[in-house]
Amino acid sequence: MKRAAGAVLLGAVLCLAAAAPSQAAAVKVTVNGQPITDVQIAQRVKLFSLEGNKTGRTGATKQLIDEALQMQEAKRLGINVSNAQVDSAYQQVARNIKISKDKLTQMLQGQGVSIESLQDRLRAAIAWNGITESAIMPQVQVSELELDQQAAAKMNAYNGFDYILKEVIFVAPGGRGASGRTSQANRYRQQFKGCDTAVDLSLNYTDAAVIDLGRRNATQLPEAVAKELAGLNVGGITRPRVMNSGVSMLAVCEKAEAEDLTFIKSDLRANAGNAALETKANNYLEDLRSRAKIIYN
Template sequence: MIRWIAVRTAAVWLALGLVLAGAAAQAQSVQVTVNGTQITDQQINARAQLLRIEGRGSSNSNRTQMATDELIDDAIKLAEAERVGIAVTDAQVDQAYGNIASNMNVSVSNLNQVLTQNGVDPNTLRSRLRAAIAWQQVVRQVISPRVQISELELDIQAEQQLEETSSFDYILKEVIFVIADGSGMSASRRTAEANQYRSGFQGCGGAVEQVLQYQDAAVIDIGRRHATQMPEAIANELAGLTVGQLTRPRVTENGVSMYAICEKAEARDLTFIKQDLRQEAGQDALEQQAEAYLERLRNEAAIIRR
């Protein structure tokens, strides 16, 4: 009798287990297969929830479609990374996840809590980060070496951007009236002192001796700078000044600052303009080639939607 009860009990638990397993399979039904990698409705719903708390997507159906497309791309990116021998470690994912928390000025545990409270498993974000890191490495290893930038085109663009105010080379000194934390010194008072200094300025030779008359003020040798290395507003002002003059006082994070012109010469230097253009052009070309590469992988992938 006892044995019969035990057998019957075991049968009941087995049947219950099969029912629960069937329910779990139904709850996580496969919606898409990408090169053999399965994407379930649970993954799609979780990614859609992440999109919702990020403020992306115009409706639930829109977010579901966006989530599906993202997960398909993630599967493609991870597969390509594996094909070229790239493996993303848990430590890399942890660092990227921690960087997000840091940018939000919260701890990792607080970020976990924020996600969980909004119905998002933190692993959903970690999965996205893993694919992003993998693709970043694919782009760096496979695509970046293919990007070519035309130096002639950069020269032409740099010439077009070079303005009259950007055609000077300087030797500069910075005169700064410091506003120390907790000093109680106001920016308006320091600006007034800077203007007083400026009105009596007689050139770079006497800059240091003159600044000694003021408390918490200093002269810093900046050295040679081309106009293209300076912020546009300062470059424009410097262009209108002559040797021995100071720019007007500007409030900065360190205090009140002025620039003194010790030497000034006309110089059409395209170096720094070209550096910026090269970086912009290279980034644009890299993004275009990366998207074209991903599009080719999409077209070649075996994607089955159910």
């Protein structure tokens, strides 16, 4: 959840900042005494234009105010963002657009873009991540009862089983010769008498392997496979499927109704946690705005 939250909070800000106009700056807004100038706003408007954001000066001003609040809150909490962290984020921007760091710098300078303005934006994003991890994430709680109820509701006729499986593979790297291998796999399937003799039977075929997959919950399997397995009894084997490694079949060694909803709950927990974290983060920032002294000139 932590990594996913970081991606949500940082993803929108790792982009190119716009060039600073050369005219003298005039203070347009102060945030708890910290000035935001018309130059900064003009830069952000230009950035918005590059991004396709049409909120103009209103949106640009709001974003700069939010960044000022984020940096002030980070300072209050003792969260420091090092130049090395900013440099690493700058490097990541270059990677995201598949160019080198030096090429990114050249590109920005070639367009008259202030490198410092991009670095400032990255610094605020990193600071907000730190606030999220230290002050917001501990407040996020996900109801286990609700997860249990949601997981139970997702159980159906085909994903409510635990299996002990063996995979039988007729090797065909990259799918080459898959047609002939599928014919052999079908013959194997017709002769299959259960997991105990799976390996012995495979010895009658060239480049056939039996792999113990161990315990699998149906939710860990592709839906089509889970549905087919649900219709098989112990000792059954699925139809051949062409995979990248060859032609594959799954043999059912054990099968039982699943009582553990962990596999379903893990996905539900991640989704619920990320949604709750985003809501908490938005509320936290809104509270900073409501308590701030913001003066428009």
